[in-house]
Amino acid sequence: MRKVVTAPAAVLSTPGAEVDACDPGIVELAGELVAIMRASPGCVGLAAPQIGVSAQVFCVDVTGHPKAATTHGEFVLCNAKIIEASRWRPGREGCMSVPDLTGDVRRAARIVVEAVRPGTGEPVTITTDAFEARALQHEIDHCAGKLFLDRVAGAHAVYQRKVYL
Template sequence: MPPLPSGQVLPVVTVPADVLSTPCIDVDPTDPAVAQLAADLLATQRVSPGCVGLAANQVGVGWRVFSLDVSQHPKARIHHGEYVLVNARVESSSRNEKSREGCMSVPDFTGDVKRASRIAVRGWLPGSGEEVVVETDAFEARALQHELDHLDGFVFLDRVVGPHAVFPRKTYL
């Protein structure tokens, strides 16, 4: 990913904020404001324990931009490091699996969600506007779909396999 401006840590909005249930709009990946938002998403993600991804609407911006980095997560089999994609869409997906998810915008709960275990996503890099395709599986595939859901106006609670699959988040002291 090309160098981004330095980012600032932004507050994360939580449900039931309207911005989380509103589909995000496509933006010009070469716009300097998009590059700044990308840097801000990464800065916010880095200081948030356990956070592997962050969508623009989670910081109150209705743009189709998200950051991702699963490289330090114990469930990650493969990963593409730290990156930001703009206007990303799923190209292909296969093999659904159910697994537990949490979210910074839903701080009190986790839930079981069915998602594709293999996925290809096309998007553009902020700043340069270079088109890329990310092909991945397992945990990174799940994280990508979670962030794309945010951009489409959904949180994981909208995707749980049923009311029996929502759980209070465990806190460890």
């Protein structure tokens, strides 16, 4: 399995390429993203750029997370686009690619996303809210070459990550 890359790796600030969701290499990448997410405690999403691949592919699973209201279970999306966003709220975010920091980021609490599924190329529309909406926006940002640090209001909204033993 590939390792998660950390900032300031160039791949994290480069917009990922759109992909052919039916390409066997993309299907393999999707499986690898899910495997790494599952093996990483506390991880609720992982995007291809985070493992060094400049591509618009990511996985999300907020099932069982205490902040989750709506959940669609574990899924992988390719070429995702936000087509509706509303109810903007601030919230604390962390990221495996920025392991020592968290930050307050304003994101939509309700979104509609259009994408395609790897393997089939089947179009999918996901309407979600709360924590799952935040996770989707965070991963879509990775695919666009953005980190949560690019969205914080300033240095006053960045914090040292707490470590719980």
